Protein backbone atom coordinates (compact mmCIF):
# COMPACT_ATOMS: atom_id res chain seq x y z
CA UNK A 1 0.00 0.00 0.00
CA UNK A 2 1.29 3.42 -0.87
CA UNK A 3 0.26 6.31 1.33
CA UNK A 4 -1.23 9.14 -0.72
CA UNK A 5 0.77 11.71 1.22
CA UNK A 6 3.99 12.07 -0.70
CA UNK A 7 7.41 13.60 -0.24
CA UNK A 8 7.75 13.92 -4.02
CA UNK A 9 9.71 17.06 -4.83
CA UNK A 10 9.38 18.52 -1.32
CA UNK A 11 13.12 18.47 -0.59
CA UNK A 12 16.21 18.97 -2.70
CA UNK A 13 19.92 18.27 -2.45
CA UNK A 14 21.68 21.64 -2.75
CA UNK A 15 25.23 20.78 -1.73
CA UNK A 16 27.51 17.78 -2.12
CA UNK A 17 31.03 17.14 -0.88
CA UNK A 18 33.57 14.39 -0.35
CA UNK A 19 36.78 14.13 1.65
CA UNK A 20 39.95 12.69 0.16
CA UNK A 21 39.01 9.09 -0.72
CA UNK A 22 40.83 5.79 -0.93
CA UNK A 23 43.91 5.53 1.29
CA UNK A 24 43.82 8.49 3.67
CA UNK A 25 46.17 7.74 6.57
CA UNK A 26 46.25 9.92 9.66
CA UNK A 27 42.70 11.19 9.30
CA UNK A 28 39.93 10.29 11.75
CA UNK A 29 36.40 9.37 10.68
CA UNK A 30 35.21 12.67 12.19
CA UNK A 31 37.75 14.64 10.15
CA UNK A 32 36.73 12.81 6.99
CA UNK A 33 33.05 13.59 7.61
CA UNK A 34 33.82 17.20 8.60
CA UNK A 35 36.06 17.79 5.60
CA UNK A 36 33.32 16.46 3.29
CA UNK A 37 30.92 18.78 5.12
CA UNK A 38 33.09 21.87 4.48
CA UNK A 39 33.07 20.96 0.81
CA UNK A 40 29.30 20.39 0.73
CA UNK A 41 28.67 23.75 2.46
CA UNK A 42 30.92 25.52 -0.04
CA UNK A 43 29.16 23.75 -2.90
CA UNK A 44 25.77 24.89 -1.60
CA UNK A 45 27.08 28.36 -0.82
CA UNK A 46 25.61 28.41 2.70
CA UNK A 47 27.04 28.87 6.19
CA UNK A 48 27.19 26.01 8.70
CA UNK A 49 24.87 27.94 11.03
CA UNK A 50 22.06 27.42 8.54
CA UNK A 51 22.09 23.68 9.28
CA UNK A 52 19.42 22.70 11.81
CA UNK A 53 19.43 18.92 11.25
CA UNK A 54 22.27 16.39 11.25
CA UNK A 55 21.84 12.78 10.14
CA UNK A 56 24.65 10.29 10.21
CA UNK A 57 25.57 6.62 10.31
CA UNK A 58 27.82 4.26 12.18
CA UNK A 59 31.60 4.42 11.89
CA UNK A 60 33.63 1.26 12.64
CA UNK A 61 36.87 3.08 13.32
CA UNK A 62 35.27 5.71 15.56
CA UNK A 63 34.49 4.96 19.21
CA UNK A 64 31.50 7.29 19.24
CA UNK A 65 28.09 5.76 19.89
CA UNK A 66 26.45 8.95 18.62
CA UNK A 67 28.45 9.88 15.55
CA UNK A 68 25.87 12.55 14.67
CA UNK A 69 26.34 14.33 18.00
CA UNK A 70 30.13 14.00 17.90
CA UNK A 71 30.20 15.41 14.37
CA UNK A 72 27.96 18.34 15.33
CA UNK A 73 30.34 19.21 18.17
CA UNK A 74 33.38 18.76 15.87
CA UNK A 75 32.02 21.29 13.37
CA UNK A 76 30.60 23.58 16.07
CA UNK A 77 26.85 23.43 15.52
CA UNK A 78 23.87 22.58 17.75
CA UNK A 79 21.18 20.97 15.60
CA UNK A 80 17.57 20.64 16.73
CA UNK A 81 16.97 17.44 14.71
CA UNK A 82 19.60 14.70 14.68
CA UNK A 83 20.23 10.97 14.79
CA UNK A 84 22.67 8.21 13.90
CA UNK A 85 20.87 5.56 11.88
CA UNK A 86 22.06 1.98 11.82
CA UNK A 87 20.74 -0.33 9.14
CA UNK A 88 24.21 -1.31 7.88
CA UNK A 89 24.84 -0.65 4.19
CA UNK A 90 21.25 0.49 3.62
CA UNK A 91 21.79 3.51 5.87
CA UNK A 92 22.67 5.95 3.06
CA UNK A 93 19.34 5.78 1.22
CA UNK A 94 17.35 5.76 4.47
CA UNK A 95 19.05 9.05 5.39
CA UNK A 96 17.82 10.73 2.21
CA UNK A 97 14.30 9.32 2.59
CA UNK A 98 14.03 10.38 6.23
CA UNK A 99 15.60 13.79 5.54
CA UNK A 100 12.94 14.50 2.91
CA UNK A 101 10.18 13.47 5.31
CA UNK A 102 11.66 15.49 8.19
CA UNK A 103 11.90 18.58 5.99
CA UNK A 104 8.38 18.08 4.64
CA UNK A 105 6.92 17.81 8.15
CA UNK A 106 8.91 20.72 9.54
CA UNK A 107 11.16 18.81 11.92
CA UNK A 108 14.08 20.53 10.23
CA UNK A 109 14.64 22.93 7.36
CA UNK A 110 18.21 22.28 6.26
CA UNK A 111 19.74 18.90 6.98
CA UNK A 112 23.35 17.77 6.80
CA UNK A 113 23.72 14.11 5.83
CA UNK A 114 27.27 13.04 6.62
CA UNK A 115 29.31 9.93 7.28
CA UNK A 116 32.99 9.09 7.44
CA UNK A 117 35.04 6.00 8.21
CA UNK A 118 38.59 4.75 7.86
CA UNK A 119 38.35 0.99 7.37
CA UNK A 120 41.67 0.94 5.52
CA UNK A 121 43.90 3.10 7.69
CA UNK A 122 42.01 3.15 10.99
CA UNK A 123 41.75 -0.62 11.51
CA UNK A 124 44.08 -3.53 10.80
CA UNK A 125 42.67 -5.83 8.06
CA UNK A 126 41.96 -8.58 10.59
CA UNK A 127 40.23 -6.15 12.93
CA UNK A 128 38.16 -4.81 10.05
CA UNK A 129 37.10 -8.33 9.12
CA UNK A 130 36.39 -9.19 12.72
CA UNK A 131 34.20 -6.09 12.95
CA UNK A 132 32.25 -7.48 10.01
CA UNK A 133 31.65 -10.86 11.69
CA UNK A 134 30.65 -9.08 14.90
CA UNK A 135 27.59 -7.95 13.00
CA UNK A 136 26.46 -11.57 12.62
CA UNK A 137 24.45 -13.34 15.32
CA UNK A 138 26.65 -14.48 18.19
CA UNK A 139 24.71 -17.71 18.75
CA UNK A 140 23.55 -18.91 15.34
CA UNK A 141 26.12 -17.56 12.88
CA UNK A 142 29.40 -16.31 14.37
CA UNK A 143 30.50 -19.63 15.96
CA UNK A 144 30.68 -21.12 12.44
CA UNK A 145 33.14 -18.50 11.20
CA UNK A 146 30.75 -16.71 8.89
CA UNK A 147 31.94 -13.36 7.60
CA UNK A 148 29.21 -11.11 6.20
CA UNK A 149 30.74 -11.75 2.75
CA UNK A 150 29.82 -15.42 3.19
CA UNK A 151 26.13 -14.59 3.55
CA UNK A 152 26.21 -12.66 0.28
CA UNK A 153 28.25 -15.47 -1.32
CA UNK A 154 25.60 -18.08 -0.41
CA UNK A 155 22.90 -16.03 -2.13
CA UNK A 156 25.07 -15.77 -5.25
CA UNK A 157 25.79 -19.52 -5.18
CA UNK A 158 22.08 -20.31 -5.10
CA UNK A 159 21.42 -17.75 -7.86
CA UNK A 160 23.99 -19.57 -10.01
CA UNK A 161 22.29 -22.90 -9.28
CA UNK A 162 18.74 -21.65 -9.93
CA UNK A 163 19.34 -19.42 -12.94
CA UNK A 164 22.59 -20.62 -14.50
CA UNK A 165 24.46 -17.42 -13.64
CA UNK A 166 28.17 -17.98 -14.29
CA UNK A 167 31.44 -16.94 -12.65
CA UNK A 168 32.31 -15.18 -15.92
CA UNK A 169 29.15 -13.08 -15.64
CA UNK A 170 30.04 -12.17 -12.06
CA UNK A 171 33.51 -11.20 -13.28
CA UNK A 172 32.01 -8.97 -16.01
CA UNK A 173 30.47 -6.87 -13.26
CA UNK A 174 33.93 -6.23 -11.80
CA UNK A 175 35.39 -5.52 -15.25
CA UNK A 176 32.77 -2.87 -16.09
CA UNK A 177 33.16 -1.24 -12.68
CA UNK A 178 36.91 -1.06 -13.27
CA UNK A 179 36.37 0.57 -16.66
CA UNK A 180 34.24 3.19 -14.92
CA UNK A 181 36.82 3.75 -12.17
CA UNK A 182 39.55 4.26 -14.78
CA UNK A 183 37.57 7.34 -15.87
CA UNK A 184 37.21 8.72 -12.35
CA UNK A 185 39.91 10.97 -10.89
CA UNK A 186 40.99 9.70 -7.47
CA UNK A 187 39.53 6.21 -7.84
CA UNK A 188 41.39 3.63 -5.76
CA UNK A 189 41.76 1.04 -8.55
CA UNK A 190 42.63 2.25 -12.02
CA UNK A 191 44.58 -0.59 -13.66
CA UNK A 192 42.73 -2.43 -16.45
CA UNK A 193 41.03 -5.62 -15.28
CA UNK A 194 39.94 -8.62 -17.38
CA UNK A 195 37.54 -11.48 -16.73
CA UNK A 196 40.59 -13.76 -16.49
CA UNK A 197 42.18 -11.45 -13.92
CA UNK A 198 39.07 -11.75 -11.76
CA UNK A 199 38.79 -15.53 -12.13
CA UNK A 200 42.48 -16.07 -11.38
CA UNK A 201 42.51 -13.81 -8.31
CA UNK A 202 42.51 -15.52 -4.91
CA UNK A 203 39.28 -17.13 -3.73
CA UNK A 204 37.89 -15.29 -0.70
CA UNK A 205 34.72 -17.28 -0.11
CA UNK A 206 33.20 -19.27 -2.98
CA UNK A 207 32.03 -18.23 -5.53
CA UNK A 208 33.78 -14.92 -4.80
CA UNK A 209 37.37 -14.13 -5.77
CA UNK A 210 39.29 -11.13 -4.53
CA UNK A 211 38.08 -8.97 -7.44
CA UNK A 212 34.46 -10.01 -6.91
CA UNK A 213 34.67 -8.21 -3.56
CA UNK A 214 34.48 -4.52 -2.78
CA UNK A 215 37.53 -2.57 -1.65
CA UNK A 216 38.49 -1.50 1.84
CA UNK A 217 38.96 2.28 1.96
CA UNK A 218 38.88 5.51 3.92
CA UNK A 219 36.56 8.39 3.16
CA UNK A 220 33.66 10.62 3.99
CA UNK A 221 30.79 12.21 2.09
CA UNK A 222 28.29 14.92 2.96
CA UNK A 223 25.13 16.39 1.50
CA UNK A 224 23.02 19.43 2.27
CA UNK A 225 19.29 18.83 1.85
CA UNK A 226 16.68 21.55 2.23
CA UNK A 227 13.09 22.33 1.30
CA UNK A 228 12.25 22.99 -2.34
CA UNK A 229 11.19 26.55 -1.38
CA UNK A 230 14.45 27.26 0.43
CA UNK A 231 16.41 25.92 -2.53
CA UNK A 232 14.54 28.44 -4.70
CA UNK A 233 15.14 31.31 -2.25
CA UNK A 234 18.85 30.52 -2.17
CA UNK A 235 18.95 30.63 -5.95
CA UNK A 236 20.48 27.17 -6.22
CA UNK A 237 21.32 26.60 -9.86
CA UNK A 238 20.57 22.91 -10.13
CA UNK A 239 18.74 21.50 -7.11
CA UNK A 240 18.32 17.72 -7.27
CA UNK A 241 14.93 16.73 -5.90
CA UNK A 242 14.11 13.69 -3.79
CA UNK A 243 11.15 12.15 -5.61
CA UNK A 244 10.44 9.06 -3.56
CA UNK A 245 11.90 6.36 -1.40
CA UNK A 246 11.18 2.93 -0.03
CA UNK A 247 12.67 0.49 2.42
CA UNK A 248 12.27 -3.20 3.21
CA UNK A 249 13.68 -5.31 6.03
CA UNK A 250 13.10 -8.99 5.29
CA UNK A 251 15.11 -10.86 7.93
CA UNK A 252 17.94 -10.63 10.42
CA UNK A 253 19.29 -14.15 9.79
CA UNK A 254 19.75 -15.35 6.20
CA UNK A 255 18.38 -18.76 7.27
CA UNK A 256 14.99 -17.14 7.93
CA UNK A 257 14.70 -15.82 4.35
CA UNK A 258 12.56 -18.18 2.27
CA UNK A 259 13.86 -17.24 -1.20
CA UNK A 260 17.49 -16.19 -0.90
CA UNK A 261 17.76 -15.14 -4.56
CA UNK A 262 15.08 -12.43 -4.36
CA UNK A 263 15.64 -9.63 -1.87
CA UNK A 264 13.85 -6.81 -0.09
CA UNK A 265 15.12 -4.56 -2.89
CA UNK A 266 12.10 -5.69 -4.90
CA UNK A 267 9.67 -4.26 -2.36
CA UNK A 268 11.72 -1.18 -1.45
CA UNK A 269 12.07 -0.20 -5.11
CA UNK A 270 8.39 -0.90 -5.89
CA UNK A 271 7.50 1.54 -3.11
CA UNK A 272 10.03 4.09 -4.32
CA UNK A 273 8.82 3.90 -7.95
CA UNK A 274 5.17 4.19 -6.89
CA UNK A 275 5.89 7.14 -4.61
CA UNK A 276 7.97 8.89 -7.28
CA UNK A 277 5.44 8.08 -10.01
CA UNK A 278 8.04 6.50 -12.30
CA UNK A 279 9.10 3.02 -13.42
CA UNK A 280 12.44 1.26 -13.76
CA UNK A 281 12.36 1.93 -17.51
CA UNK A 282 12.39 5.70 -16.82
CA UNK A 283 15.66 5.65 -14.84
CA UNK A 284 18.58 7.24 -16.74
CA UNK A 285 21.39 6.24 -14.38
CA UNK A 286 21.63 4.39 -11.09
CA UNK A 287 23.84 3.84 -8.08
CA UNK A 288 23.49 0.18 -7.22
CA UNK A 289 25.08 -1.13 -4.05
CA UNK A 290 27.98 -3.26 -5.25
CA UNK A 291 29.54 -4.87 -2.21
CA UNK A 292 30.02 -8.01 -4.36
CA UNK A 293 29.62 -8.75 -8.05
CA UNK A 294 26.72 -11.15 -7.50
CA UNK A 295 24.94 -8.53 -5.43
CA UNK A 296 24.80 -6.28 -8.50
CA UNK A 297 23.32 -9.04 -10.67
CA UNK A 298 20.57 -9.74 -8.14
CA UNK A 299 19.86 -6.02 -7.69
CA UNK A 300 19.49 -5.43 -11.45
CA UNK A 301 16.68 -7.98 -11.33
CA UNK A 302 15.04 -6.89 -8.07
CA UNK A 303 15.16 -3.19 -9.01
CA UNK A 304 13.30 -4.10 -12.21
CA UNK A 305 16.01 -3.31 -14.78
CA UNK A 306 15.77 -6.87 -16.14
CA UNK A 307 13.60 -9.95 -15.46
CA UNK A 308 14.40 -12.33 -12.58
CA UNK A 309 17.23 -14.67 -13.46
CA UNK A 310 18.49 -12.59 -16.39
CA UNK A 311 20.92 -10.39 -14.48
CA UNK A 312 23.92 -12.39 -15.73
CA UNK A 313 23.18 -12.04 -19.46
CA UNK A 314 22.13 -8.40 -18.87
CA UNK A 315 25.63 -7.68 -17.58
CA UNK A 316 27.34 -9.71 -20.33
CA UNK A 317 25.38 -7.67 -22.88
CA UNK A 318 26.93 -4.56 -21.28
CA UNK A 319 23.53 -3.10 -20.42
CA UNK A 320 24.99 -1.50 -17.25
CA UNK A 321 27.39 0.88 -18.95
CA UNK A 322 27.29 3.68 -21.53
CA UNK A 323 25.00 2.81 -24.42
CA UNK A 324 23.26 0.12 -22.38
CA UNK A 325 19.85 0.15 -20.76
CA UNK A 326 20.98 1.76 -17.50
CA UNK A 327 24.55 2.89 -16.83
CA UNK A 328 25.23 2.15 -13.16
CA UNK A 329 28.00 3.15 -10.78
CA UNK A 330 29.71 5.32 -13.37
CA UNK A 331 32.32 6.29 -10.74
CA UNK A 332 33.44 2.65 -10.31
CA UNK A 333 31.46 1.85 -7.19
CA UNK A 334 32.52 0.03 -4.06
CA UNK A 335 34.29 -2.52 -6.29
CA UNK A 336 36.83 -0.17 -7.87
CA UNK A 337 36.34 3.43 -6.70
CA UNK A 338 36.12 3.51 -2.87
CA UNK A 339 34.49 1.52 -0.07
CA UNK A 340 34.87 3.14 3.34
CA UNK A 341 32.21 0.87 4.91
CA UNK A 342 28.77 2.23 5.71
CA UNK A 343 29.52 5.65 4.08
CA UNK A 344 30.24 3.83 0.79
CA UNK A 345 26.73 4.15 -0.55
CA UNK A 346 26.86 7.93 -0.05
CA UNK A 347 29.36 7.86 -2.90
CA UNK A 348 26.67 6.30 -5.11
CA UNK A 349 24.54 9.35 -4.26
CA UNK A 350 27.45 11.70 -4.97
CA UNK A 351 27.94 10.22 -8.45
CA UNK A 352 24.24 10.07 -9.36
CA UNK A 353 23.80 13.70 -8.27
CA UNK A 354 26.84 14.77 -10.34
CA UNK A 355 25.26 12.97 -13.31
CA UNK A 356 21.88 14.65 -12.80
CA UNK A 357 23.57 18.03 -12.49
CA UNK A 358 25.42 17.36 -15.75
CA UNK A 359 28.74 17.75 -13.91
CA UNK A 360 30.20 14.28 -14.46
CA UNK A 361 32.68 15.44 -17.11
CA UNK A 362 34.07 12.59 -19.22
CA UNK A 363 31.75 10.21 -17.39
CA UNK A 364 28.57 12.11 -18.19
CA UNK A 365 25.54 10.01 -19.11
CA UNK A 366 23.92 12.20 -21.77
CA UNK A 367 20.50 13.51 -20.83
CA UNK A 368 20.46 12.09 -17.30
CA UNK A 369 17.43 13.59 -15.55
CA UNK A 370 16.14 10.75 -13.37
CA UNK A 371 18.36 8.70 -11.07
CA UNK A 372 17.99 5.90 -8.56
CA UNK A 373 20.22 4.84 -5.68
CA UNK A 374 19.79 1.52 -3.93
CA UNK A 375 21.62 0.89 -0.66
CA UNK A 376 21.62 -2.47 1.12
CA UNK A 377 23.43 -4.30 3.85
CA UNK A 378 23.91 -7.18 6.28
CA UNK A 379 23.51 -10.03 3.80
CA UNK A 380 20.46 -8.40 2.18
CA UNK A 381 18.76 -7.95 5.57
CA UNK A 382 18.36 -4.23 4.92
CA UNK A 383 17.29 -2.51 1.70
CA UNK A 384 16.55 1.13 0.91
CA UNK A 385 15.91 2.90 -2.39
CA UNK A 386 15.83 6.61 -3.22
CA UNK A 387 14.75 8.20 -6.50
CA UNK A 388 16.20 11.59 -7.44
CA UNK A 389 15.44 13.93 -10.29
CA UNK A 390 16.14 17.30 -11.85
CA UNK A 391 13.56 20.09 -11.99
CA UNK A 392 12.34 18.73 -15.33
CA UNK A 393 11.14 15.52 -13.62
CA UNK A 394 8.85 17.30 -11.15
CA UNK B 395 30.71 -0.47 18.84
CA UNK B 396 33.93 -0.51 20.81
CA UNK B 397 37.29 -1.57 19.40
CA UNK B 398 38.26 -5.22 19.78
CA UNK B 399 41.70 -5.94 21.23
CA UNK B 400 44.14 -8.17 19.32
CA UNK B 401 43.94 -10.73 22.13
CA UNK B 402 40.16 -10.92 21.89
CA UNK B 403 40.35 -11.17 18.10
CA UNK B 404 42.30 -14.42 18.39
CA UNK B 405 39.58 -16.18 20.39
CA UNK B 406 36.87 -18.08 18.53
CA UNK B 407 33.48 -16.70 19.41
CA UNK B 408 31.39 -19.04 21.58
CA UNK B 409 27.63 -18.59 21.78
CA UNK B 410 26.21 -17.12 24.99
CA UNK B 411 22.81 -18.75 25.57
CA UNK B 412 19.97 -16.40 26.52
CA UNK B 413 16.43 -16.73 27.88
CA UNK B 414 15.15 -17.94 24.51
CA UNK B 415 17.90 -20.35 23.65
CA UNK B 416 19.13 -22.04 26.84
CA UNK B 417 17.24 -25.30 26.13
CA UNK B 418 18.64 -25.48 22.59
CA UNK B 419 22.19 -25.44 23.89
CA UNK B 420 21.29 -27.91 26.71
CA UNK B 421 19.86 -30.27 24.07
CA UNK B 422 22.94 -30.03 21.88
CA UNK B 423 25.08 -31.16 24.85
CA UNK B 424 23.11 -34.45 24.62
CA UNK B 425 23.46 -34.59 20.83
CA UNK B 426 19.89 -33.39 20.19
CA UNK B 427 18.86 -30.50 17.93
CA UNK B 428 15.61 -29.13 19.32
CA UNK B 429 13.07 -27.44 17.07
CA UNK B 430 9.74 -25.99 18.15
CA UNK B 431 6.22 -26.57 16.86
CA UNK B 432 3.38 -24.18 17.65
CA UNK B 433 0.37 -26.04 19.08
CA UNK B 434 -1.90 -23.20 17.89
CA UNK B 435 -0.86 -22.60 14.27
CA UNK B 436 1.39 -25.58 13.51
CA UNK B 437 4.40 -23.44 12.53
CA UNK B 438 7.79 -25.09 12.99
CA UNK B 439 10.61 -22.74 13.92
CA UNK B 440 14.37 -22.44 14.27
CA UNK B 441 16.04 -20.56 15.92
CA UNK B 442 14.54 -21.19 19.30
CA UNK B 443 12.36 -18.43 20.71
CA UNK B 444 9.89 -18.50 23.59
CA UNK B 445 7.04 -17.40 21.36
CA UNK B 446 5.70 -18.52 17.98
CA UNK B 447 7.16 -16.15 15.37
CA UNK B 448 4.08 -16.71 13.20
CA UNK B 449 1.08 -16.25 15.54
CA UNK B 450 2.91 -14.94 18.65
CA UNK B 451 1.42 -17.69 20.83
CA UNK B 452 3.26 -18.90 23.95
CA UNK B 453 2.10 -22.40 23.12
CA UNK B 454 5.29 -23.67 21.43
CA UNK B 455 6.51 -27.19 22.10
CA UNK B 456 10.00 -28.64 21.71
CA UNK B 457 10.73 -31.67 19.63
CA UNK B 458 13.92 -33.30 18.46
CA UNK B 459 14.85 -32.78 14.82
CA UNK B 460 15.71 -35.87 12.77
CA UNK B 461 19.06 -34.27 12.03
CA UNK B 462 18.55 -34.88 8.32
CA UNK B 463 18.65 -32.11 5.77
CA UNK B 464 19.99 -30.84 2.48
CA UNK B 465 22.51 -28.16 1.50
CA UNK B 466 20.34 -25.24 0.34
CA UNK B 467 23.48 -23.20 -0.24
CA UNK B 468 27.09 -23.04 0.89
CA UNK B 469 30.23 -21.01 0.59
CA UNK B 470 33.74 -22.31 1.13
CA UNK B 471 35.71 -19.79 3.19
CA UNK B 472 39.32 -19.33 2.04
CA UNK B 473 39.93 -16.00 3.74
CA UNK B 474 39.01 -16.34 7.39
CA UNK B 475 36.98 -13.69 9.22
CA UNK B 476 39.79 -12.86 11.62
CA UNK B 477 42.76 -14.76 13.03
CA UNK B 478 40.72 -17.23 15.09
CA UNK B 479 39.46 -19.10 12.01
CA UNK B 480 42.65 -18.94 9.90
CA UNK B 481 43.85 -22.46 10.75
CA UNK B 482 40.49 -23.96 9.68
CA UNK B 483 40.54 -22.66 6.08
CA UNK B 484 39.26 -23.78 3.68
CA UNK B 485 36.01 -24.67 5.42
CA UNK B 486 32.45 -24.85 4.13
CA UNK B 487 29.76 -22.76 5.78
CA UNK B 488 26.42 -24.40 5.05
CA UNK B 489 22.88 -23.12 4.79
CA UNK B 490 21.15 -26.37 5.73
CA UNK B 491 17.47 -26.98 5.04
CA UNK B 492 16.24 -29.40 7.70
CA UNK B 493 13.72 -32.01 6.59
CA UNK B 494 11.22 -30.47 9.05
CA UNK B 495 11.36 -27.21 7.04
CA UNK B 496 13.43 -24.61 8.89
CA UNK B 497 16.92 -23.69 7.74
CA UNK B 498 20.04 -23.05 9.80
CA UNK B 499 23.62 -21.91 9.40
CA UNK B 500 26.22 -24.55 10.17
CA UNK B 501 29.49 -25.89 8.84
CA UNK B 502 30.68 -29.09 7.21
CA UNK B 503 32.75 -31.77 8.93
CA UNK B 504 34.27 -34.99 7.63
CA UNK B 505 34.63 -34.21 3.89
CA UNK B 506 36.76 -32.10 1.60
CA UNK B 507 34.80 -28.81 1.37
CA UNK B 508 35.76 -28.49 -2.30
CA UNK B 509 33.74 -31.59 -3.22
CA UNK B 510 30.31 -30.54 -1.98
CA UNK B 511 27.41 -29.46 -4.18
CA UNK B 512 24.01 -27.84 -3.84
CA UNK B 513 21.15 -30.00 -2.53
CA UNK B 514 23.40 -32.79 -1.20
CA UNK B 515 21.97 -34.67 1.77
CA UNK B 516 23.57 -34.01 5.17
CA UNK B 517 23.25 -35.29 8.74
CA UNK B 518 23.70 -33.64 12.11
CA UNK B 519 26.88 -34.18 14.11
CA UNK B 520 27.34 -32.36 17.40
CA UNK B 521 30.82 -31.23 18.28
CA UNK B 522 31.70 -30.57 21.93
CA UNK B 523 33.70 -27.35 22.30
CA UNK B 524 33.45 -26.79 26.07
CA UNK B 525 31.49 -28.36 28.96
CA UNK B 526 28.67 -25.92 28.20
CA UNK B 527 28.70 -25.66 24.43
CA UNK B 528 28.37 -28.23 21.68
CA UNK B 529 27.93 -26.91 18.14
CA UNK B 530 25.51 -28.41 15.61
CA UNK B 531 27.57 -29.26 12.52
CA UNK B 532 26.76 -31.46 9.53
CA UNK B 533 28.44 -34.26 7.57
CA UNK B 534 27.48 -35.64 4.17
CA UNK B 535 24.80 -38.35 4.58
CA UNK B 536 25.88 -41.98 4.17
Ligand SMILES: [Zn+2]
Pocket residue numbers: 432433434435436437446447448449450451
Ligand atom coordinates in the same frame (compact mmCIF):
# COMPACT_ATOMS: atom_id res chain seq x y z
ZN1 LIG C 1 1.84 -20.11 16.08
